[in-house]
Amino acid sequence: MEKSKQYTEDRRQRVVDLHKSGSFLGVISKTLIMPRASVKNIIRKHNTLGTVQTLQRSGRQRRKLNQTAEHRLVRTVQLNPWMTKKEMGQDLEASGSKVSLSTIKRFLHDHGLRGCRARKKPLLQDRHRKAILKYANEHLGSGGGSIMLWGCFAASGTGSLLKIDGTMKREDYLKILQLSLKRSAKNLNLSQN
Template sequence: MVKTKEYSEDLRKRVIACHSKGEGYDKISKKLSLPKSTVQAIIKKFKSQGDVMNFGGRGRKRLLSARAERTIVRRVNQNPRITAGEIVEEQRSSGVNVSRHTVGRVLKACLKAYHSRKTPLLKPVHLKAKSSQSAILIKMLPSRNMLYGPTKRILSYNSVSSVYRKSVEAFLPKSPIPTVKHGGGN
């Protein structure tokens, strides 16, 4: 049966004290109102380990420290289009061997993934207008993902790849993927 209750260290020491006086399992269990199997387990642990304290360190050790996790999140905030493979290579060069899935779990816990926007390659005049319009719209609509109105044609194209960012950072220069509208050409 699964152990459901942990007894205090003081009670476990009293069991050992009674056992060292030469008392039997039945007598100890009646005296301290404990099940006989519990008394047996406490004494067995004392004989094997020399102490009745619980030792820490159970479970799998973490691969990444809190500092390494913050470094990953900071790196993604600087460059939202960085891939998990690139982050794994950076960690490997610093001596930590992690998988893409571990990096993904860290990012999923701290950030939210969005589809990156595709913006057409425009003339510098259009890029300037787009950035000023998006800054104005971000201030006006801080809680919206999708922008409506005349800028929709320029600003909101969806792509397949994911970007870790805040929802209001959709149209900042570091987030969208520059593309040619309708395949480009003449």
């Protein structure tokens, strides 16, 4: 069905003229071969606004950030990626551009600059601190040296940690992989792959 906004201004004016001359909606609809609802809408618009011209519709407004402010915002994010949107807004306001947080968020999203939160690390508990302090006190006078360790970890946690005595040979390494890696994978709930 054709919508009233698609009719020419002349055709809409003709609807209004026929209505003023006393024609009914059904007669106007048949005469001009238009849906009755379109005729009704054109007449209602004329009675309300006093015109049949196409008026400017509300829509997307002009950009609130000018090109200089946009460059400044991108550069600020690149130099300080930990800056919050609120701080960015304050920085822009200090330079003379006041915009909302949603405008900043939309601008950053349009430029592929998406925020992320650092993964929370578990805090050390008292038992961890005591164990570390105990280990440090026990090994305070041990002097220098080196130690070889083998360990593994995954997103789900840490696996086994083994101390390697002497020089590790190929056979030793394969043995560790066969025993400790499989056990660690099972404890970490990793798949067989």
